[in-house]
Amino acid sequence: MKKNYTILLIAMASCFVATAQIKETAVTTIGTMTVKISLNQATSLATITLTGPSTRWMSLGLDCSSMQGNKDVISFGTTLLDRSFSTATHVQPLTDAQNNLTLESNTVAGTTRTLVITRPFNTGDANDHVFDFNASSLNIVWGVGPALDLGVKHSTKGTATLTFSTLGTETYTLDNSFGVSPNPTTGIISLKNPANFAIQTIRLFDNQAKLIKTWNNTGDTLISNTLDLSDLTKGVYYLEVNADSDKTVKKIILN
Numbered sequence: 001m002k003k004n005y006t007i008l009l010i011a012m013a014s015c016f017v018a019t020a021q022i023k024e025t026a027v028t029t030i031g032t033m034t035v036k037i038s039l040n041q042a043t044s045l046a047t048i049t050l051t052g053p054s055t056r057w058m059s060l061g062l063d064c065s066s067m068q069g070n071k072d073v074i075s076f077g078t079t080l081l082d083r084s085f086s087t088a089t090h091v092q093p094l095t096d097a098q099n100n101l102t103l104e105s106n107t108v109a110g111t112t113r114t115l116v117i118t119r120p121f122n123t124g125d126a127n128d129h130v131f132d133f134n135a136s137s138l139n140i141v142w143g144v145g146p147a148l149d150l151g152v153k154h155s156t157k158g159t160a161t162l163t164f165s166t167l168g169t170e171t172y173t174l175d176n177s178f179g180v181s182p183n184p185t186t187g188i189i190s191l192k193n194p195a196n197f198a199i200q201t202i203r204l205f206d207n208q209a210k211l212i213k214t215w216n217n218t219g220d221t222l223i224s225n226t227l228d229l230s231d232l233t234k235g236v237y238y239l240e241v242n243a244d245s246d247k248t249v250k251k252i253i254l255n
Contacts, residue, residue, distance in 0.1 A: 023133060025162040030142045033058055037162060039133050042195065044121045046131045047104075048074065054113040056155075057145035059093070061085065062129040065139045065159050072129035074101065076115055077150040084127040092151075096127045138162045174246040180239065184253035187230025191223075197243035199223055204252075205238045212237065229254055 024038035033052040040047070052058040057077035064071040069087035074080075080103045083093035100123040104116040121131040139161050143154035179192040193199070202223060204213040212232065215223045229237070229252070237252040 021133075022167045023164045024167060025138075025164055028160060028162055030140075030160050031156045031158055032056075032144055033142060035060060035140070035142070035160075035162070037138065037164075039121070039131055039164070041133050045118050046121060048115075048117045048119070050074075050076070050115045050117070051112055052144060054108045054111050055148065057148055057150045057152075058113075058115075059083075059143045059150075059154070061093075061141035063139060064141055066141060067091065070127070072127060074117065075150055076106075076113075077145070077148045080106075080115070080117065081150070082128070096125065098123075098125055100125055100128055136164055138164070173248075174241065174243050175248040178241055178243070178248055178250070180250055180252065183250075184255045185229065186255055187232075188226055188228055189252065190226050197246070199241060199243045201242045202227070203240045203242075204229070205240065207236045207238075209238075 021041040022038060023041075025036055027034050027036045027049075033050060036049045038047040038049075039045075048060070050058055050060065057075065059073055059075040061067070062072040062074070064085070067085050067090045069085055071085045073083040073085060073093040075083050075093065080099075080101055082096045082099040082101045084096055085091065085093050100119055102118045104118055105114070107114050119128070121133070122128075139159070141157070141159050143157040145152050146155040174195075174197050177193070177195040178197065180189045181192060183189065198217075200217055202215040203211060206212055215227065217223050232254055234254050237254060239250045239252050241248050241250070
């Protein structure tokens with residue numbers, strides 16, 4: 001019976017469906033830069049991908065067609081800055097008191113820098129642009145400096161209009177969305193839940209279907225994004241995850 005139950009765990013199918021719609025622009029060339037903006041309705045996060053010269057500063061102004069007052073600006077010289085144009089036009093942007101940008105990656109290949117930046121649709125900051133998922137386009141201004149020093153005037157600048165297109169509806173089930181890493185593991189595993197399923201319980205079984213551990217999201221006890229299995233002996237385990245009305249099982253190899 002225990003072995004049959006293990007097989008049953010592995011074979012469990014997912015039935016709950018969550019949807020996440022994504023809109024994004026094409027990779028648009030603006031002078032010596034490129035820009036792409038992706039909007040994820042499920043996470044309410046905007047992802048801005050910029051490429052440009054690795055030895056020069058880059059700036060992107062949102063929802064504007066000139067250096068207008070009170071408009072959001074993203075700048076990178078030697079660090080990522082959340083900025084905004086002042087009330088006067090054609091004046092260097094001012095750095096916001098609060099930085100609501102997250103630099104996901106900053107890679108340099110040859111003379112080209114690629115920045116991946118994320119930010120919530122609405123940060124609550126009056127200086128930040130509010131991304132509208134239903135918008136079909138976004139006007140931007142851009143500038144590139146002669147060096148990395150943001151205090152030096154731009155050497156090139158321009159304007160552009162980015163057009164959003166809907167990628168369609170991506171269907172997530174708990175089984176194809178939820179994951180763990182690293183696997184194999186030496187003890188600590190991270191839970192990957194990009195579709196934000198509401199997890200109620202996690203149970204760990206050994207290779208003979210014996211229940212080893214249970215984690216519950218109840219009251220003040222919340223399941224962490226990481227689980228510690230380092231006190232267990234090496235071998236094969238099965239992680240049963242219960243979320244909403246769905247269930248999935250992940251095979252874990254503990255080395």
